[in-house]
Amino acid sequence: MNNVAIIGAGPAGLSTALKLKELGVEATVFEEHEHIGEPVHCSVLISKKGLDELGTPPGESLLNEIKGAKIFSPNGTMLTVKKKETVAYVVDRKKFDQALVRKARLYNIHVATDTKVIDVRNNTLFVQTSGRGELRKAEYVVGADGANSTVRHLLGLNPPKESYVHTMQATCSGKFDDKMVQVHFGDFAKGFFAWVVPLSKERAKIGLGSTLGENVSENLKKFISEKFSGTRPFQYDSALIPCGAPLEGITKGNLALVGDAAFQTKATTGGGVVFGMKAGNVLGETIADVLKNKAQISDYEKRMEPLNKELKLHWKLRRYANSLRNEEIDSLFKKLKEKGIEEFLEKEGNMDEPGKFVGKLTTNPKYFFMMGTALKFLRS
Ligand SMILES: Cc1cc2nc3c(=O)[nH]c(=O)nc-3n(C[C@H](O)[C@H](O)[C@H](O)COP(=O)(O)OP(=O)(O)OC[C@H]3O[C@@H](n4cnc5c(N)ncnc54)[C@H](O)[C@@H]3O)c2cc1C
Incomplete structure (x- = not known):
């Protein structure tokens, strides 16, 4: 019996495993692909501030x-x-993920590649390793299995297409x-x-x-x-x-979701590496507290509130952008340019935390002209 089984060796799953290890909890990571970081589906643009905060410099994955x-x-x-x-x-995403796996293995975390988790029933995982079926046991199971998450279905969460x-x-x-x-x-x-x-x-x-x-x-x-x-x-x-609001109800019984599986992606840009890794740290801390200090797995959702606040703002900005017709976007760009938005964003812009500049924008009289429609979304 493992303490924790983590399904998916992407940034979110590996961050969860590393945080657990740091707090003295053993985890095994299951990855369906034979080679870590493949296939690559990412534009590989990651905010510097986000990686600085995570203490994860790009190292040899840095391209630009x-x-x-x-x-x-x-x-x-x-x-x-x-x-x-x-x-x-801009990073080489394959090298970025591989560096995380190397770090995990350095700390003696077992990352089982070519091992697909087919189903989870309570403490039992049904896995397929190199085509052979096996059973594994774990107290807690983390679904870090990406956008097409299997674990999300097991939690009964099926976001619309x-x-x-x-x-x-x-x-x-x-x-x-x-x-x-x-x-x-x-x-x-x-x-x-x-x-x-x-x-x-x-x-x-x-x-x-x-x-x-x-x-x-x-x-x-x-x-x-x-x-x-x-x-x-x-x-x-x-x-x-x-692309939506971060999911609610992402813990149930001994299951929890993290990363793309939990919609912890920025709906404005689609970027999910930084938020997935930060959420992995929060989940790792919570599970360690559950095992050692009798916390509840549902505490993870409460602890995610500050990150979810930003993710929800990304979603509101996306909904606002999607509500505009092409001519409205053209006219908005023209007016924003005239009102000096480029200088404003140069000073205040923040890729991950729109909360930091949206507040300043809404209180700046120069931008009151767009508040009618924008406020409807920001307040919703
Ligand atoms: C075109 C595109 C461009 C993007 N560009 C950016 C960008 O520039 N910057 C950015 O920050 N984000 C970007 N993203 C988003 C980013 O790729 C994801 O947010 C990020 O990879 C999520 O990390 P994760 O660990 O949650 O999931 P993933 O990285 O998807 O990892 C999930 C892992 O789980 C494994 N897995 C799935 N099911 C199972 C199973 N049943 N058993 C075992 N293993 C399983 C998968 O093989 C995979 O390795 C982009 C996404 C796309 C599609």
């Missing part, structure tokens, strides 16, 4: 450093937000401004946006996301050929991003 963003409305109005210092890292963004992404060669990411709004990416994340001056990930039902593959090919005709896409990947 980003200073700002160019954001385009549907008619091409551009907002540029650029800081003097690095705001985000509209809560996911379907993404398609291509690694492209061409010429890129390697210090700036790009964000494009338009019909090619309904309900989300298209992005360019430069890996270097010669390579970038260009992708887009749409609410389910759109032909993201066709839309991406068209987007690239129309806006980046000089680039050559050579490797495609496709995946889902959970």
